[in-house]
Amino acid sequence: MTQHFWVVGTDTDVGKTLVTAAMMEFFQRKGENVIPYKPVQSGIVIEGSKSYYPDTAFYQAHSNTRLVEEHVNSYSFKEPASPHYAAFLDGAMISKDVILNHINHLKMQYDYVICEGAGGLFVPLDEQLNYCFIDLIQESQLPVVLVTRTTLGTINHTLLSLEALKNRDIAVAGIVFNGFHGTHLEINNVRAIQQLTSLPSLTIPKLSHVASLGGILLDGPLIERLMKQ
Numbered sequence: 001m002t003q004h005f006w007v008v009g010t011d012t013d014v015g016k017t018l019v020t021a022a023m024m025e026f027f028q029r030k031g032e033n034v035i036p037y038k039p040v041q042s043g044i045v046i047e048g049s050k051s052y053y054p055d056t057a058f059y060q061a062h063s064n065t066r067l068v069e070e071h072v073n074s075y076s077f078k079e080p081a082s083p084h085y086a087a088f089l090d091g092a093m094i095s096k097d098v099i100l101n102h103i104n105h106l107k108m109q110y111d112y113v114i115c116e117g118a119g120g121l122f123v124p125l126d127e128q129l130n131y132c133f134i135d136l137i138q139e140s141q142l143p144v145v146l147v148t149r150t151t152l153g154t155i156n157h158t159l160l161s162l163e164a165l166k167n168r169d170i171a172v173a174g175i176v177f178n179g180f181h182g183t184h185l186e187i188n189n190v191r192a193i194q195q196l197t198s199l200p201s202l203t204i205p206k207l208s209h210v211a212s213l214g215g216i217l218l219d220g221p222l223i224e225r226l227m228k229q
Contacts, residue, residue: 003226004107005173006137006144008117010157015178017055019147019204020116021062026223027112028064034112035071036063039099039136040087040125042118043080055116071109074102083133084124094125096136103140115142121164134168143171145226148193150177150186150203158193174200174222181206200225 007023009016020036027034036059044051056072075094077086087094106113117123121134137144144165148158158175165172177190180203194201200221 003111004103004113004115005142005226006115006117006140007147007176008121008133008137008144008161009147010120010149010154010161012119014147014149015176015204016116016147017058018207019145019176019178020114021058022204023114023145023226024059024112025062025064032111033109034114035067035106035110036114036116037071037103037106038073038116038118039102040075040077040083040094040118041073042077042083042086044076044078071106074099082123083118084127084129088127093127096125096131096139099136100139103142115140121161134164134170138168138170143173145173145176145222147176147178150180150189152185152189154189155192155196159196162197162199172199173225174202176222177201177203179206180204 007016007020024034024036038055041053041055044053053073053076056069059072060067075083075087075092077083077090077092079086079089081089083094103113103115117133117137119133121137122132125131125133125136146158146161146165148154148161162172175193175197180186180190182205190201190203202222
């Protein structure tokens, strides 16, 4: 059985890439053929004669196999900005058809295609601001995993994101609470969201050192659901 889904976030820098890489490594350990796919990446890093995109480099660093670079991205832009603006600065345009066709090709080659969003759900993809990531997700007809914070404000941000997904009839497989420090406030936030949504979830602690990621994901309701989509 093949499984494909999106990893999306309530905001930028919420941990989508970490969760994507962790799930990639987790399923690889189970012998599955997995590809992480970030349709649009931005923010090239230049260090001397070397240049790279951090998200792709992170995937490669945590993959048990060498990832095919052409499969991992469709668009790469220099400026660390919203996709529509980063594309504009590079004199380019983002085509939803290119991305959707790429996803369909990957689905025929891999057991798991883990698509990673950029920023939040309403990040624009076109210069006219008519088409956002949530539109792309809806057209792909794939379920999502929502990555959210555990700190102050997360209840509102999480529920708003879930409401937007519900309004588009986008299936939500579950929630990942990322960066958990274990404070009383965070414990209450997580419990409140779990009670209000009744969705499968898992919690990832704040990591001081990122070594092996697959080990931070334990078998549970969310992982079971992803394996049965």
